[in-house]
Amino acid sequence: MSYFWYILLNNVVPLTVMIAIGVVLYRAFKLDIKTLSKLNFYLFSPAIIFKMLYESSISLVILGQTLLFFFLFFALMFILAEIVIRLRRYQGGMIPAMRNTVIFYNSANYGVPLNQLVFVGDPFTLSIQIIIMMMQSLLPNTYGIYSVNASKRNDMRKTLRTIMTLPVIYIIPLAFLMKGLDIPVPGPIYAPINYISNAFIATALITLGVQLGSMKWELNFSDVMLANVLRLLIGPAVGFGIVMAMGIEGVMAQALVLSCAVPSSLSSVLIAVEYDNEPEFTSQVVFSSTVFSIFTVTSVIYFISFMT
Template sequence: MITGILLEVILPIFILIGFGVLMQRAFQLDLYTLAKINFYYITPAAVFMSMYESEMSPELLGTVVLFYTIYVLILYLIGRFTSKRLKFTRGMQAAFTNSLILDNSGNYGLPVNDLAFRGDPMAGSVQALIMSLQSLLTFTYGVISIQGAKTEGLYRQALIGFLKMPVPYALILGLVLHALYVPLPEFVLRPLIYADQSLVAIALLTLGAQIMKYPLRLHRKEVYLSVLLRLLAAPAIGIGVVLVLGMKGIPAQALIIASGMPVGVNTSILAEEYQNEPDFAAQTVLLSTILNVFTITGLITLAKLVA
């Protein structure tokens, strides 16, 4: 199990991040353009496809949504309380809270889920829904919180900015077409599939380039605090919510494992897009992903014992 995770999940991720680092060093990539590609094309296509192809019963869907709502709300309260106690700036408060509630449930969580459950369709559906909810959260609260911070709390402007984002519309459209069983013509479906399949590579290459621009600074205590809460407090909350809801079996195990993902790449992409603490965001993503090598292996074992 441990060897499989290291060779089939962790190593490919770090190879892609490494390529991003090397390409940034050699060519000085345009990070703004990379962020735009992720933000306006790759991610919306991936979210649409995950909703359009989703397979889950209404009952399980409702339970997963309830779990995720409680889980994120607790993390949000922890993030806000901690950042206010430490007297962070408005922009840093938004970045710190985002680092706790926006995790890497897609390009990291999906392959971890697939390996841990040997491709079980139920576990895969749960993880796909978590990824979709995470994307919705990222491009609603994540965007609005940063824009609100950048506009000195003028949330009307932030809301207008959010309404210009493509991901929420992609999510709703995917759900509607799925519910109505609307077939897509091949000339529409094929570009969406290509974009969806490129998500992992493009996002991680972008992260590698950002890491090269914002190298790890070991003296930043707020980075350590964020990573500690993300990798230890978040899965503890996930286990607690699963137990309170009385969930058992594969869905419960999948949710516990999903709660232990590192800080999401989208956190760094958002920070770069809006120039809000991109240095902090890139470092939390890097450090949490490195340390997740150790925490996720233990969490997979624990999930099967608890649930």
């Protein structure tokens, strides 16, 4: 039990403190969430994705295993979300809203610092989390935006134009291309990339706090709790089942299961707000899953410590 409290105090609480600072800053200064979200989407997130992919030593074997794990996990969570949607008979915008809060999770501004806290800066586990983050950066900005607009029958050409303006779509192949061809980044350009990427974790967690501070603190209990169960409890259980089925062991298995345990993604809220698609429900899920993750993530970390 002492180890459980050690994990809570040293791994999870530091993230919560940063998020709480964002809440306080919003309450004090009414920071603009849209400005912060644009900084994350168009500046901080592309910078850290490029830097991590460019500097990482990701072998093809690890890349292949992690991508296979991710697509299996994504497919199974998608199916589970669809079952819930049909059983609950959701209509209109609630369909993509529920789906997005389950399949999109905070692999970047929550998952990366969590990974580095739990595994004490291990570059191997970081490379695994970077691959997950890469996919979780790409999918909300493509499929997530498409699904919301499809449910509202919006102009798909306009939607595709919006998707094509997002830097992450170009940053990922550019980073792999430059790394694969061993193309150096000029010092005067790489220095700003380093400065910006170093600010990513703090800025992203504070942004999440600002969003949580700006929303209504009341829950649509049944639907919100259902999304929380799928994301925080069923998610890591499905991840554990996949690593067992794939025969993955050791620290890689731990890192993969941990990557499934994080709360719903801020990108779900940004999409919901931007396209007026159940923003209250989505914000409530992100808020509550972030709060509940203090306990569920701690439990998952405690559990994976016994995986060998």
